[in-house]
Amino acid sequence: MTEKDTLKRSLGPWAIVGLGLGYMTPTVVFDTFGIVSEETNGVVPLAYIVALIVMLFTAVSYGKMVQVFPSAGSAYTYTRETMNPHLGFLVGWAALLDYLLLPMVNALIIRIYMESVFPDVPAWIWVVGYVIIVTGINVWSMGKTSSLNSILVTFEIVLIAAFIVLAFVKLYNGMGQGTILTTAPLFHANVEMTAVLTGATVVCFSFIGFDAITMYTEEAKNSKVMPKAIMLTVLIGGGIFFVAGYFAQALFPDVSNFNVTDDTLPEIGLYVGGTIFKMIFLAGAFAATTASGLASHASVSRLLYVMGRNGVLPRKVFGYVHPKFRTPVYSVIIVGVVSLLAISPSLELISAVINFGALIAFTFVNLSVIAYFVFRKKRYKTPKDFFSYVIMPVIGAGLTGVLWYFLHADALIAGLVWITIGFIYMLFLTKFFRTKMADFEMDEAEKSAAL
Template structure:
């Protein structure tokens, strides 16, 4: 081990586990991150955000992009020194305290567990728009069963398939923007293609924009998910750039799509209340291009959402599996690998059952709960930079170090704090209850803090640790 080896790398097992192949280039990783983010989600949440911001959706995305940008820089700094474990709880564990890292990881489970539900709700809204006579709950059951079944059989990821779905979605979004531009020139909507009103007009209040930014914050969830590919990148040095590029490219897509959609629909009154609560994408497609654009835009959203659902479902199943392997969760259940399919059968089915509860929720409600976990992670990643570099490594004596490792992450913390202020009160209460349960579980896990906290790393390979898993294509997860 060299003197520059990170704590996580030093702790990583050297034998007895399979290594992940370094096959992913910079843009492959960025593509995976964008696929996880689901670019078409800007249309799904457009009506809800328009209501919250008094019709200034692009302003909300601009604020969120600035906030997430600073946090992305902090993620980049941490993944550079801890390249084998790209997640907030690992950074907190290595830079501050294992117990605190556990609680950040526990809280982050909200994101992981609820993201498949978001995808279920979005697909439900698409199908309801196309088949209004079919009960909505049926679509949740059908798609949850299908996704769970696919992942139960095999969890092999395919970045090429993800890229195809992503390119298709972005191409359809480009066609949509071109059609909107033509309609704006012809006098539809705001009647212009150049205006500051999507960002600022007399009825816009900064507090309302912040509230909208808190909602769209979840749209960026996925930029941090690319850190899970740190061990599969051709060069670990590409990871900071991949993180920042994912944020910037994703933010640009959201801003452009949100800007032209806001010009085309200056008021949220254009959408029925039920569409605002679930998804306005089908309604936007119908009003801009009739049934054919509604179908094509819905197909693009469907493809992007399905890809994101498969990725998020597999990711959380993998995370729960590793937590079970390491004794953080009951090993007999959560660490179980099916000898027939070589997949974590229990965790895959468990996530599917959680996804079924989407029947009782709206997209607006789930987004609020997800943002609690996201903001916890973002806040502590910024704190981790200060703790690791400025305090543990004593890099706080030059102007450059002070700016890079204290000022920049502190700005990220302050900006994230602005989103905390606007978090929905119900989401805050539910989130605090979940965190409280994590504290109680930590007490039990450590027997009153008398035992060390077991570490868990979602990026650990799950092949090679069990005798029933034989080398071969079906054992890859």
């Protein structure tokens, strides 16, 4: 491939962490608070702890694999190169369900915010306007996307800090639990672990982003920083989710105060700081969701680009890189078109379906570590290697499997339908397995690292 056909290396380590945090959208803890609080019977921060533990094991596996295959493509590339091209395609197809729907979720959340402020304006206007802006920025430049994302992420973190200060005052004055230090948000008599695990499958949605930053590997100034960037994204994001979830749960032990549980952020802002803070809080959440929209839109277009470059999607469309902007312009536009579907669906349903694709990706990244290091490299003979390449990924895959078991039925049904469509497409693509999947063209550095 010539230079004009490759992505531009313009991202430093903190820019990548910022994109990950932007993708994760720290304020989403307030959006899904009502859903998770109702699901877990009032222990939202505990659900985040469970999810964080699972994510940490999986993050370690992502860090290992991104060093072996320093290219965009994430779980799709890792499974394809370590196990089987057909299985890799199905994993990539499942991950598409996750990555394609998340930009749509951001558009959906923006719609909900704007409807709460301007209830008389048709919903489609907000969705169309938002999608056009985010798509245009992503077409223009990855560097511009990163810079704007950093500003928006900083703004939302400041707003979350302001919420914590106001929550501190409200608790001190007797609201909610009436005390700043309480174990009730973590455990009480009516807590059931099955409900907590079900809640953890919902909040996994909040962590989607640490894995997506592997999509930016080909645009990192130095791909060796990726493992550190992945861990920092998980730990910083998880810390924000836990602290914000703790104070929100202490203030609102149940959901009885909320008129709309599908997205409780506007009402949380109102109850904690009044009308003025609600508007500021909404502005911060708007910034956060826009940051996530920019990051998620960018990452899924990179996955489509890699699948197009490999020939498993039409190469002329998905594998095309604009010669001036050096961005996968057609893939970016297609993601924008899909995001327009945010005009009507429910946040709870779409977030549950997203988790299907995410959990498949997480499971196979853990298995890819075993397939590559144990079966190909024979790295299991020393205690250190056995712990790193067998025990750790097995625990990661096992914990992900537990979340699989508690996934919502609607998400399983929708996910299995999507996988079936992908399998039928693969049969067509390979002429019922009579031809091979298209070969992935790694550059020389990638080839030597993978050997």
